[in-house]
Amino acid sequence: MKTVYLDNAATTKIDDEVIEVMHAAMKENYGNPSSTHQFGRTAKSAVETARKNIASHFKASASEIIFTSGGTEGDNLILYNAVLNLGVKRILTSKIEHHAVLHTVKYLSKAYNISVDYVKVNEFGEIDLQHLEELLISFNVKTLVSLMHVNNEIGAILDLQRVAQLCKQYDAFFHSDTVQTIGHFPLNLEQYPVDFIVASAHKFHGPKGVGFAYFKKGFGILPMLLGGDQEKGARSGTENVHAILGMEKALQIALNNIEEDKKYILELKSFFISELKTINNKIQFNGNSDDLVKNSYTILNVRLPQENAMLLFSLDLAGISVSGGSACQSGSNSGSHVLLEILTPEENNKTSIRFSFSKYTTKEDIAYTIKKLKEILD
Structure with missing residues (x-):
């Protein structure tokens, strides 16, 4: 059976060259830094060189990069x-942020009597x-202010x-969850006066369980994990x-x-949109x-004209991997908090699916998915 992976906003396939680098490091560079x-x-030198090289991509300094286990830890570290x-005595965020932000803000509000206000979003999630x-x-x-750059759903x-300009004008700190940004959109931190960003390697064809947080120089960092004083x-x-x-x-x-990757993926997304419309002209696109x-x-978030509770399961049986929302919520019965915020109750009762693409997605993958969707929805 053919398999198709269209859940790249959840995680991506690791590049072969990345695996080779990691394999060599595990075999040869096994010292404790x-x-x-x-x-x-030797290990310490490799880590610090990586830090310097990563920082250079964003016009940041090496001292502003802290290695973490991924986006969730990075968001927590920054908010704490x-x-x-x-x-900080007040946090401004939105109700469509990742739960790494929303749940942490809720905890901090209760534990430290922090005032929280939610910025309005329109029907497009803007x-x-x-x-x-x-x-x-x-x-x-x-x-x-904590607002994500690219919404993951x-x-x-x-x-x-x-x-960033508004935050600077009103003397507020600015944190942006950039997990879906890094590796997909250029980000020059000299041009964008953002105080804090985060990244997770597995969103851009790197390994799981590693990422980084950016703290603008001069803030200092209070650790959440105590022990050996690394980083x-x-x-x-x-x-x-x-x-x-x-x-x-x-x-x-x-x-x-x-x-090059953006151009290729955009062509796939455009093709997928046009083919979806041939299945049913009442198919809508969320946001x-x-x-x-x-x-x-x-990312493409699709809403069907009706409810189909078995759609994800049926696609999985056909070898097609997609998501109903963020992967972090896949075990939840409450649905997507993002769609709940931007859709009407009637729209929310219909089945929505998130398709997400990468450079490894092919036109054949899209054609196969369209074929199976037609069969399932007939």
């Missing part, structure tokens, strides 16, 4: 530091920037430049050397080929995910 002997020094280290400015004006307390893209005291625990080197390689490959300019080129 905290050890002072030659094996430790905002409250416990930087004196942030209401006028409302954001109104919220920034309304209180004179130390504030953090509907692909809506935040105007990062404008939000300049910001995160204790022996560095995941082979995964860090794999992430460095994956990022290099992704950014070196970013325009503006069918917009090839305003939306992420890797």
Whole structure:
């Protein structure tokens, strides 16, 4: 049976070159970076070179990059530091953020009496920037704005430049969850005055369980993990050397080929949209995910004209892997919190699917998926 993987917003296939780099590191560069002997020094040098190279892609300095286990840890580390280290008393966010942000903000609000306000979003999942400015004006307390750049379910893209300008104008810190950005969109941190971003390597064809957080220089970092004072005291625990080197390689490959990959994936997405419309002209696209300019080129969130509770299961039986929302919610019966926020109750009762693409997706994959969807929905 043919298999098709269209869940790249959840995780991506690791590049062969990345596997080779990691394999070599596991075999040859196995020292503990905290050890002072030659094996430790070799490992330490490799980690610090990776840090420097990763930082250079974003016009950042190596000291501003902290290696983590991925996006969730990075978001937690930043939000905790905002409250416990930087004196933030108020957080502005939206109800369509990743749960790594929403759940952490909820906890911090209760545990530390932090005020939380939610910025309005429209039916396309776009942030209401006028409302954001109104919220920034309304209180004179130390504030953090936490808004994701690319939504992981509907692909809506935040105007990062404008939000950064508003935060600077009203003296607020700005954190953006950029997990779906890194490796897919160029990001120059000299041009975008963002204070904090995060990345997860497995979203751009790197290994799982490794990522990084960016803290703008001058903030200092209060660690969540205590012990060995690794990462300049910001995160204790022996560095995941082979995964860090794999992430460095994956990022290099992704950014070196970013325009070519984008063009290729956009063509696939456009083809998929046109073919979906031939199945049923009442098929809709959640948010503006069918917009090839305003939306992420890797994500397409599709809403059927009716409910089909067995659709994901039927596609899986046909060898097609997709998601009903974010992979983090796949075991949840509550549905997508993102779609719940932007759709009407009637629209929410219909079945929605998230298809997400990568450079490894083929036109044959799309054609096969369309064929099976026609069979299932007949």
